[in-house]
Amino acid sequence: MTELKNKKALITGGSRGLGKATAIAFAKEGIDVAITGRNEEALKATVAELKKFGVNAIYASFDVSNYEEVQKNITSLIDSLGAIDILVNNAGIAAFGTLNDMEVAQWSQIIQTNVMGMYYVTKEVLPHLIAKNEGDIINVSSTAGLNGNASTSAYSASKFAVIGMSQSLMKEVRKNNIRVCTLTPSTIASDMSIELGIASKDSEDSVLQPEDFAELIISGLKLPRRAMMANASLWSTNP
Numbered sequence: 001m002t003e004l005k006n007k008k009a010l011i012t013g014g015s016r017g018l019g020k021a022t023a024i025a026f027a028k029e030g031i032d033v034a035i036t037g038r039n040e041e042a043l044k045a046t047v048a049e050l051k052k053f054g055v056n057a058i059y060a061s062f063d064v065s066n067y068e069e070v071q072k073n074i075t076s077l078i079d080s081l082g083a084i085d086i087l088v089n090n091a092g093i094a095a096f097g098t099l100n101d102m103e104v105a106q107w108s109q110i111i112q113t114n115v116m117g118m119y120y121v122t123k124e125v126l127p128h129l130i131a132k133n134e135g136d137i138i139n140v141s142s143t144a145g146l147n148g149n150a151s152t153s154a155y156s157a158s159k160f161a162v163i164g165m166s167q168s169l170m171k172e173v174r175k176n177n178i179r180v181c182t183l184t185p186s187t188i189a190s191d192m193s194i195e196l197g198i199a200s201k202d203s204e205d206s207v208l209q210p211e212d213f214a215e216l217i218i219s220g221l222k223l224p225r226r227a228m229m230a231n232a233s234l235w236s237t238n239p
């Protein structure tokens with residue numbers, strides 16, 4: 001098994017939802033964590049929770065869809081962590097609406113955040129992993145990245161793109177001992193799914209929870225380095 005203690009991880013969108021659950025699971029394993037998001041108060045609160053596990057926890061507040069902000073903040077986070085072993089590309093937004101009804105600006109913002117944001121962050125982190133000849137990148141797509149549905153054109157386009165980018169990267173950097181994992185979870189209870197009206201807070205027994213997603217990531221990372229979880233779907237057992 002791969003030992004995770006003392007590794008250094010960066011989780012985008014780590015202030016709440018799936019990213020926060022992953023950050024907590026990492027901290028429990030003894031991994032130092034840098035989290036990002038736009039809302040500084042939420043980031044500060046999550047960092048305080050992470051520090052209770054005795055790890056180094058830091059944050060930076062910036063918009064992943066702005067390349068200049070990504071460059072500046074990722075460099076300073078990696079400097080503060082001292083190294084980087086694991087990147088979880090989790091930050092994302094969603095909105096539903098027919099192709100005709102959704103405003104051009106909103107459609108573009110979904111692509112800019114979910115696709116370009118992931119590309120920008122990866123571009124800044126990757127040279128560090130290549131230089132170490134070791135690393136893990138976990139890219140969060142969705143079941144909406146496997147199938148389009150009425151009213152999900154923007155979100156599905158973004159999450160299909162994530163799968164294509166992630167699979168290409170996996171093939172590019174396997175030779176560098178970098179494992180790239182593409183995740184396609186189904187609905188998980190979070191602000192996003194509750195705001196979209198596809199999950200509710202009081203259905204814990206049937207709806208996936210952020211902790212379930214975090215467990216999947218931990219089990220993939222713990223595989224011996226010769227083995228790689230290239231793709232994984234997480235479904236609710238009995239929706």
Ligand SMILES: NC(=O)c1ccc[n+]([C@@H]2O[C@H](COP(=O)([O-])OP(=O)(O)OC[C@H]3O[C@@H](n4cnc5c(N)ncnc54)[C@H](OP(=O)(O)O)[C@@H]3O)[C@@H](O)[C@H]2O)c1
Pocket residue numbers: 012013014015016017018019036037038039040042062063064065090091092093094113117140141142143184185186187188189190191192193
């Ligand atoms: N929940 C589900 O059912 C589900 C299922 C499949 C896949 N996913 C994917 O899982 C990921 C996490 O989703 P979630 O449910 O945890 O969503 P969430 O509760 O809405 O959290 C999203 C996180 O991303 C950050 N974020 C959003 N836009 C950002 C931007 N432009 N720049 C920087 N940070 C940004 C948010 O922080 P700020 O708002 O402070 O920026 C927050 O930390 C997303 O990629 C989502 O598409 C979710």
